Amino acid sequence: MSDLVQTPSSITITRPDDWHLHLRDGATLASVLPHSARQFARAIVMPNLKPPVTTTAAAVAYRERILAALPQGMDFEPLMTLYLTNNTQPDEIVRAQESGIVHAVKLYPAGATTNSDAGVTDLSNCYKALEKMQELGMPFLVHGEVTDQDIDLFDREAVFIERVMRPLRRDFPALNIVFEHITTKHAAQYVAEAEGPIAATITAHHLLYNRNDIFKGGIRPHYYCLPVLKREEHRLALVTAATSGDERFFLGTDSAPHAQGAKEAACGCAGCYTALHAMELYAEAFERAGALDKLEAFASLNGPAFYNLPVNEGKITLKREQWTLPEALPLADQQVIPLNAGETINWKMV
Numbered sequence: 001m002s003d004l005v006q007t008p009s010s011i012t013i014t015r016p017d018d019w020h021l022h023l024r025d026g027a028t029l030a031s032v033l034p035h036s037a038r039q040f041a042r043a044i045v046m047p048n049l050k051p052p053v054t055t056t057a058a059a060v061a062y063r064e065r066i067l068a069a070l071p072q073g074m075d076f077e078p079l080m081t082l083y084l085t086n087n088t089q090p091d092e093i094v095r096a097q098e099s100g101i102v103h104a105v106k107l108y109p110a111g112a113t114t115n116s117d118a119g120v121t122d123l124s125n126c127y128k129a130l131e132k133m134q135e136l137g138m139p140f141l142v143h144g145e146v147t148d149q150d151i152d153l154f155d156r157e158a159v160f161i162e163r164v165m166r167p168l169r170r171d172f173p174a175l176n177i178v179f180e181h182i183t184t185k186h187a188a189q190y191v192a193e194a195e196g197p198i199a200a201t202i203t204a205h206h207l208l209y210n211r212n213d214i215f216k217g218g219i220r221p222h223y224y225c226l227p228v229l230k231r232e233e234h235r236l237a238l239v240t241a242a243t244s245g246d247e248r249f250f251l252g253t254d255s256a257p258h259a260q261g262a263k264e265a266a267c268g269c270a271g272c273y274t275a276l277h278a279m280e281l282y283a284e285a286f287e288r289a290g291a292l293d294k295l296e297a298f299a300s301l302n303g304p305a306f307y308n309l310p311v312n313e314g315k316i317t318l319k320r321e322q323w324t325l326p327e328a329l330p331l332a333d334q335q336v337i338p339l340n341a342g343e344t345i346n347w348k349m350v
């Protein structure tokens, strides 16, 4: 008798959601939105536009632009977020909560990542707003990296846990927190073991790749994102967390479109574009871990439970079928190079 587990040729799960997505705005939004709307029923939409989405009024207007850009016949619900600044007032949190369309507030430590210049320089500036969020049950989404230039780039997430996350959670033990796009064994372990309301999103690329992939045969800018890919031991810890069934871990693609020229540059932007084929990449990662049976919890059930939203009604099917990704996709009047451009992958969403 063989103990080899046969991979199923297809898998059908509840329609998934993307709990961390960059849709941008204008013509770029129109280019990328159909990809996400095909893959996901809903998405937590990141507010790091230029200028950032710092008010409920701006979030309402942005949501309307997203819905206006949605092709006829597609069914997709954008879940809006506010960009926290040093000056965000508790009143703004109340307005956000009352709007019914803002589902979270996002922390960008100033200078940590793309369009974070208006971000928070010190969380102590935000304690009134955080108190209000805790009181109202408004989730706080955290880009968890310190920005000190004297901290090694690869250590910034682990240092953030000690310097920012622990004090934050000590001072606001009932605040609902999502540690966004975790990349280290330190973050995975911290989230799995912490007491109180905390969860984490994990991208497909952090489940599939490690930092060697950024430098395979030369520098590969399309594998550069923040937080940057880490060592293999960290990737393995993320796979263990995602496939554990622990409801604290759920799907967030962090698909982040940048024009080809902005990535293939002397100072290239951070962000991987996976909106076209995200579920296929997650299926690949879960299959390799022998855990396809855990994909539905991670992609479709754990996120709604954390955000206190209903689970989607529809289903999607992923087939074991090879297909080749395009070399490039239109992005406004330029193009975006998707992750895995020109490569053949093993799963296909029907």
Ligand SMILES: NC(=O)N[C@@H](CC(=O)O)C(=O)O
Pocket: 022, 048, 113, 114, 115, 143, 224, 225, 226, 227, 254, 256, 257, 270, 271, 272
């Ligand atoms: N992840 C990235 O590398 N980039 C994101 C910003 C972010 O999520 O930190 C972007 O907006 O391009």
Ligand SMILES: [Zn+2]
Pocket: 113, 143, 180, 181, 226, 227
């Ligand atoms: Zn981020």
Ligand SMILES: [Zn+2]
Pocket: 020, 021, 022, 046, 254, 256
């Ligand atoms: Zn992001």
